[in-house]
Amino acid sequence: MGTGPNSPLEPRRTLVLGTSPMARELAQAYQRLGNEIQTGTVSQAREFRPQLIATTGDSPDALAEVAAVAEETGAEVAPSVSACHHTADRLAVRKQASEELGLPTLDYEFASTPQEMQDAIERIGYPCVVKAPTSNDGEGFSFVRSSGDLAVAWSNADRGVGQGAVVERFIDFDFECTILAARSIDPETGQLATWFCEPIGTHHREGRLVEAWQPAPLPQGAMDNARSIAARITGALASCGVFSIELFVSGDDVYFSQVTPRPSRDGLVTLATQRVNQFDLQARATQKLPIDSTLVSPGAVRFLPGVRPSLEAIAVAMAVEETTVRLLNDDTLIFSTADSAAEARVRTDNAARAMKKAQENAIEG
Incomplete structure (x- = not known):
């Protein structure tokens, strides 16, 4: 390729993590802007040497590995690793919104055991919503109307991996x-x-x-x-x-x-x-x-x-x-x-x- 002011630039190499339809749609969007695209896992970055790594939320690759590969290859990560890590934690985002930014949020509490969840629900009141601390399109969600819903709510949120649950006040919103x-x-x-x-x-x-x-x-x-x-x-x-x-x-x-x-x-x-x-x-x-x-x-x-x-x-x-x-x-x-x-x-x-x-x-x- 030439290097003059009117010479075409090499296509920007972009690695889109994931193989879902959402990842494919995003890959096509980058391709429409002239990027050289590869989709898949972060392990491909060392050979592909991307200038941009685009995460889609459905990749099994750990963010720590994405950060390490980005530092090794000099690639930019979009969205940033810190933004991905922070928003994946429902409790951290809610705390930041409520306690640091002063944004209006529904009353919420984190529970690390079934008893803590029950105690939090008693304080917040029925009905309420129980969610997984990390969630994707409704996974880990339960609408809790009475004490008879507690066992299922804990199982849905904690998923047997010890991640706990977030209890949130329910409002009859418009x-x-x-x-x-x-x-x-x-x-x-x-x-x-x-x-x-x-x-x-x-x-x-x-x-x-x-x-x-x-x-x-x-x-x-x-x-x-x-x-x-x-x-x-x-x-x-x-x-x-x-x-x-x-x-x-x-x-x-x-x-x-x-x-x-x-x-x-x-x-x-x-x-x-x-x-x-x-x-x-x-x-x-x-x-x-x-x-x-x-x-x-x-x-x-x-x-x-x-x-x-x-x-x-x-x-x-x-x-x-x-x-x-x-x-x-x-x-x-x-x-x-x-x-x-x-x-x-x-x-x-x-x-x-x-x-x-x-x-x-x-x-x-």
């Missing part, structure tokens, strides 16, 4: 909300800045995400509070990239729940709604490129776990106006756009029911 915040360099100022995507409404069942829509109808006061919380928690993590900040909204009151320093399942709705989806935003932000968080259409996504539809069932769902279907491992995702998020949700619901009916008819036939 809805759950996720703010995607992208931190990169503002080309006008040359300084680090934060961009906010339109808020995403989410619906969980037994701790697992079943639906997301964008934009969520936040009152102006709640919108201001949500963005303030997102700015403060991402600023404290001090890393470029996309952050998914999960919140509870009750009127104008907004409570911080948790933060993920990378594209999330909540943000998959942006594949249908935004000019630049969350994966492309991550590729841009982690390389300190300009950000575009424009919403081009209201939309929604419905998650159907464990559903493997026939081609006929997919066709029936896609026949719903402005609707498409994507398969993600063992899940089927139905995306719809419309003039409003509410209408898009109706379309995903209609498509899901049509798909289910087609599957049932096929079985009966």
